[in-house]
Amino acid sequence: MxxxxxxxxxxxxxxxxxxxxxxxxxxxxxxxxxxxxxxxxxxxxxxxxxxxxxxxxxxxxxxxxxxxxxxxxxxxxxxxxxxxxxxxxxxxxxxxxxxxxxxxxxxxxxxxxxxxxxxxxxxxxxxxxxxxxxxxxxxxxxxxxxxxxxxxxxxxxxxxxxxxxxxxxxxxxxxxxxxxxxxxxxxxxxxxxxxxxxxxxxxxxxxxxxxxxxxxxxxxxxxxxxxxxxxxxxxxxxxxxxxxxxxxxxxxxxxIDETVWDPATDPHLAARFDRAGLEARSVNKAALQERLGLSPDPDALVFGVVSRLSEQKGLDLLLGELPSLLADGAQLALLGAGDRGLEAAFRASMSVYPGQVGCFFGYDEALAHQIQGGSDALLVPSRFEPCGLTQLCAMRYGTIPLVARVGGLADTIIDANEMAVAAGVATGIQFSPVTPAAFGGAVARAKTLWRDRDSWKRLQRNGMGTDVGWxxxxxxxxxxxxxxxxxxxxxxx
Known part of the structure; x- marks a missing residue:
């Protein structure tokens, strides 16, 4: 030695x-x-x-x-x-x-x-x-x-x-x-x-x-x-x-720093929880809906976004698929800043879909934690992503990552395909290529999984049990x- x-x-x-x-x-x-x-x-x-x-x-x-x-x-x-x-x-x-x-x-x-x-x-x-x-x-x-x-x-x-x-x-x-x-x-x-x-x-x-x-x-x-x-x-x-x-x-x-990102001790959450107490997430969901002006519907599938607003991050894909994403009463909670055109479009969507789209433009560390702790699925439709951290935080907080199969997103998420679900190892949803059709298909898969709450909870617990630390x-x-x-x-x- x-x-x-x-x-x-x-x-x-x-x-x-x-x-x-x-x-x-x-x-x-x-x-x-x-x-x-x-x-x-x-x-x-x-x-x-x-x-x-x-x-x-x-x-x-x-x-x-x-x-x-x-x-x-x-x-x-x-x-x-x-x-x-x-x-x-x-x-x-x-x-x-x-x-x-x-x-x-x-x-x-x-x-x-x-x-x-x-x-x-x-x-x-x-x-x-x-x-x-x-x-x-x-x-x-x-x-x-x-x-x-x-x-x-x-x-x-x-x-x-x-x-x-x-x-x-x-x-x-x-x-x-x-x-x-x-x-x-x-x-x-x-x-x-x-x-x-x-x-x-x-x-x-x-x-x-x-x-x-x-x-x-x-x-x-x-x-x-x-x-x-x-x-x-x-x-x-x-x-x-x-x-x-x-x-x-x-x-x-x-x-990720598991002392900063820990749902059991997070001071930013309305209710703290762990892998065995997922029911407490409903309190955080209600608090998130209230903060961003979303309808107080506990059964709505809430998609979260914590991202720089840019073409790299695929947020234009999200805008294009917004009507189908919000169908069936789903909601969008977005935190981000960046491209002014994207900001303007998401701001306008709040008026078009009142109670279904809530956005905060800028940086807010507390809200980032609240979206992770209160949304049901996190959207990361990046065209390229060196590693990504938000999907790691999502798994830690029992939020299902829906990600493009690129870079670190491909390395960190196990797709909920039929075999992975049957084997009990899936942690999220991947899609490829990074196109509107593939993204829309992934959103549809998320909605299908959401209707099967037992399967959804298994994905949550798998994610929360994944080693995402340093x-x-x-x-x-x-x-x-x-x-x-x-x-x-x-x-x-």
């Missing part, structure tokens, strides 16, 4: 968002849950995050561990801090991060014009820490998440000499971080890096491409998505690069880190 298998391991996680401090999507959930899960694997993970206003408000007992006189146009500090039960390095650079809006866009919805500098700074600081710049924390591995941290492996490569192992996780390959070539020297990248074997990507600086090229290991968030992104249909221009590196590409399913994924990440750290050590010794 090698030293890396025996001793504690230090890992620096580099992420642009982290729950419970700042969240726009599943990346934050993963970045926030993984450090806790890894503790049992003898892995200490520190997370490096930007000093957004929400982060600066959250930090506890912060200590300045490094200062920059000039970092992309202003002074900056690295704070060692704790927040939300996490150990953090916070990059306090007000000129880059102290601004309204989301982490990536202005309040009006436009990308911040200096996003290249904002996230190059995050990656450069990660490389500095990785190279031993902070004596109190020496990483064996730097784990970069998505394009916002994609330059970290590149900076470490061009630094030369001994360096930690590097892992890049792709949470969604649709977001790649491409910026003009003239920024190359301003981003402290060497002139020779602007090649196909460097950071160049279709005439731009490709942040994600750089990470995919230079990382020692590449992961994505489900085995099926790891295969899909190596195809022309799923790779979105990066499939060729990924195929050349297929030997280091793997898929590790996400989990124990197994954490073991796989720990194994990956140890292999990566050992390889990096051998290469530079």
């Amino acid at each position: 090698s030293g890396y298998e025996m001793r504690p391991l230090n890992v620096l996680s580099v992420a642009s968002e982290i729950y419970p401090i700042i969240k726009t999507g599943g990346l934050a959930d993963v970045a926030g849950a993984l450090p806790r899960a890894l503790a049992s694997q003898n892995v200490r993970m520190m997370a490096l995050i930007p000093g957004y206003p929400a982060a600066m408000r959250s930090v506890e007992s912060a200590e300045v561990v490094h200062r920059y006189d000039g970092l992309y146009g202003g002074t900056a500090r690295i704070l060692s801090a704790k927040a939300g039960g996490l150990e953090l390095f916070v990059l306090d650079a007000p000129h880059l991060y102290d601004r309204p809006g989301s982490p990536y866009v202005t309040p009006e919805g436009w990308d911040w014009p200096d996003n290249a500098q904002r996230f190059a700074a995050l990656s450069e600081v990660a490389a500095m820490i990785g190279l031993g710049g902070l004596p109190e924390f020496q990483p064996d591995v730097v784990h970069a998440h998505d394009w916002q941290a994609g330059l970290a492996p590149a900076y470490l490569h061009y630094a030369g000499g001994r360096r930690p192992g590097t892992v890049l996780t792709v949470h969604n390959i649709a977001f790649q971080g491409g910026f003009p070539a003239y920024l190359l020297s301003y981003l402290n990248l060497p002139a020779g890096s602007f090649t196909i074997d460097g950071v160049e990507y279709y005439g731009q600086i490709g942040f994600l491409k750089a990470g995919l090229h230079f990382a020692d290991r590449i992961t994505t968030v489900s085995p099926t998505y790891a295969v899909e992104i190596q195809t022309p249909e799923g790779g979105m221009g990066l499939d060729g690069l990924l195929r050349t590196r297929s030997g280091i590409v793997s898929g590790i399913l996400n989990g 124990t197994q994924p954490a073991k796989r990440y720990a194994e990956l880190y140890r292999t990566c750290a050992a390889s990096a050590s051998s290469a530079t010794s």
Whole structure:
């Protein structure tokens, strides 16, 4: 057994968002849950995050561990801090991060014009820490998440000499971080890096491409998505690069934080329940119907949606099938935000179907829990889905997932076909291809199952008995880190 298998391991996680401090999507959930899960694997993970206003408000007992006189146009500090039960390095650079809006866009919805500098700074600081710049924390591995941290492996490569192992996780390959070539020297990248074997990507600086090229290991968030992104249909221009590196590409399913998503203790629910007490869900259903203005009908099949409103998520399919979905008195409870056209269409549907469609546009963590605890089925008709977390939460809460057979949705849901139902292993409903007809057929199957309440309850209990936590994924990440750290050590010794 090698030293890396025996001793504690230090890992620096580099992420642009982290729950419970700042969240726009599943990346934050993963970045926030993984450090806790890894503790049992003898892995200490520190997370490096930007000093957004929400982060600066959250930090506890912060200590300045490094200062920059000039970092992309202003002074900056690295704070060692704790927040939300996490150990953090916070990059306090007000000129880059102290601004309204989301982490990536202005309040009006436009990308911040200096996003290249904002996230190059995050990656450069990660490389500095990785190279031993902070004596109190020496990483064996730097784990970069998505394009916002994609330059970290590149900076470490061009630094030369001994360096930690590097892992890049792709949470969604649709977001790649491409910026003009003239920024190359301003981003402290060497002139020779602007090649196909460097950071160049279709005439731009490709942040994600750089990470995919230079990382020692590449992961994505489900085995099926790891295969899909190596195809022309799923790779979105990066499939060729990924195929050349297929030997280091793997898929590790996400989990959910089972302390946050636990129907037996959830403070957001009107009534808490467990696998043996499903009848209490009726109280949550009534509370959800009241909150969203739905008719107080305990027998109505309530379909839930907790999603970004986009074409990727297949919400246009839902709109097209809304008349048939709502037939027989079914209802729709939707929480989401995104495409303005989709928002407008769903808002209009509330007037067309009063008492049957209830929507909240925006982000509301409590309502997300209430939809999981009070709806009967959760719709996830995504055209592609790297992993998906809402279907995992749905199973945990006894809500039947109705999902497209893509990415992590295919890996996590066992379809209620005749054989699976007979064997007693089904946990949800899958459909393929992602077309209106196939989606409509899945909705019809859900309605048939709903009429057989005993079968419906068996699906609920199967889902609630499924391991959707971080124990197994954490073991796989720990194994990956140890292999990566050992390889990096051998290469530079």
